[in-house]
Amino acid sequence: MTDTRYLVHGVFWDGEPASQQEHDGGRPVLRLQPPNGAFREVSLHPGARLGFHVAAGARFCLGHYKVHSASRRDHVPCPASAPAARGKQCERCFVLDDSRLIHDFHRGGRVPAGLRTYLMQQHWLYVATFASGASKVGTASHLRKWNRLAEQGAVAARYVARAQDGRVVRILEDLVSAEAGLTQQVRSAAKEEALVQPLPVPRVDAINARHAAAVRTLLAGVAVEGFSIAEEQWVRPAQAAGLCASTARHAYPHALDDGRHGFGIAALSGTNALARLDGTDAAFVVNLGRLAARTIVLGDFASDVPAVQESLF
Numbered sequence: 014m015t016d017t018r019y020l021v022h023g024v025f026w027d028g029e030p031a032s033q034q035e036h037d038g039g040r041p042v043l044r045l046q047p048p049n050g051a052f053r054e055v056s057l058h059p060g061a062r063l064g065f066h067v068a069a070g071a072r073f074c075l076g077h078y079k080v081h082s083a084s085r086r087d088h089v090p091c092p093a094s095a096p097a098a099r100g101k102q103c104e105r106c107f108v109l110d111d112s113r114l115i116h117d118f119h120r121g122g123r124v125p126a127g128l129r130t131y132l133m134q135q136h137w138l139y140v141a142t143f144a145s146g147a148s149k150v151g152t153a154s155h156l157r158k159w160n161r162l163a164e165q166g167a168v169a170a171r172y173v174a175r176a177q178d179g180r181v182v183r184i185l186e187d188l189v190s191a192e193a194g195l196t197q198q199v200r201s202a203a204k205e206e207a208l209v210q211p212l213p214v215p216r217v218d219a220i221n222a223r224h225a226a227a228v229r230t231l232l233a234g235v236a237v238e239g240f241s242i243a244e245e246q247w248v249r250p251a252q253a254a255g256l257c258a259s260t261a262r263h264a265y266p267h268a269l270d271d272g273r274h275g276f277g278i279a280a281l282s283g284t285n286a287l288a289r290l291d292g293t294d295a296a297f298v299v300n301l302g303r304l305a306a307r308t309i310v311l312g313d314f315a316s317d318v319p320a321v322q323e324s325l326f
Contacts, residue, residue: 020046020308021309030160031159033248043301066309068307074094077107077110136154163253168221169220172245174232181240189228205285214257266297269304270307275316286301
């Protein structure tokens, strides 16, 4: 057990994409920032055990990023280790973060040279559908085309357009939102809740296919240059299957803003883990994204099992 306090940055899916059904892709980890030194990454593969103690109190700033190219960016820790005032950042780091400028680039907003290089690479427009059937339109850079959807926790997704750069793809994204009624965001809490009672995967896939077809039909008639219509299905990582299947599970009974927690990981979809607690056969959905910007200590901890298990069923 260690007493090192880590600032949680969240769940990240790096590595190679899944190439076909029943294959695992990526390398999902919980990324942690120590007081000094490089990030520590804790594997979240099925069969891993995760134990931690959450320090009570405020969330703290995760710092900001400087983007240098399509494949390189640097993390700059918050110099003041300030409380998070805006999402997961303090006001200063929010202003300095290159990524906040991405969303205005297609409206003529100015961006630094490194971020411009990132935005001028090929981008993809996708339609993603989650366990409740809720769907969204979104964008991904070519280099993280698969990984972005893995981090989002999609149950089914299809690429509907390939754009020459980040400006064109965001014009298309706004157009699809306005004309097809697809949102650009599904709340993390909604994804978590949906995974407690997920719709059957074939139904989710059918919903996704219907939305994707409608978007392709819409895009076929738009007067925007610099893109082509795509027909490609995203491959969900095999390690998400246990969460997407319609098996019995329950909402995790403890808040992640304090206390000791520990469990085995049976499956992972986006930031949500299917957890096995010591002393019970029941499975629980734990949204590890709720740990972002909180401080934890790793150790051999275990989550308390609810005193009256019958209330879960």
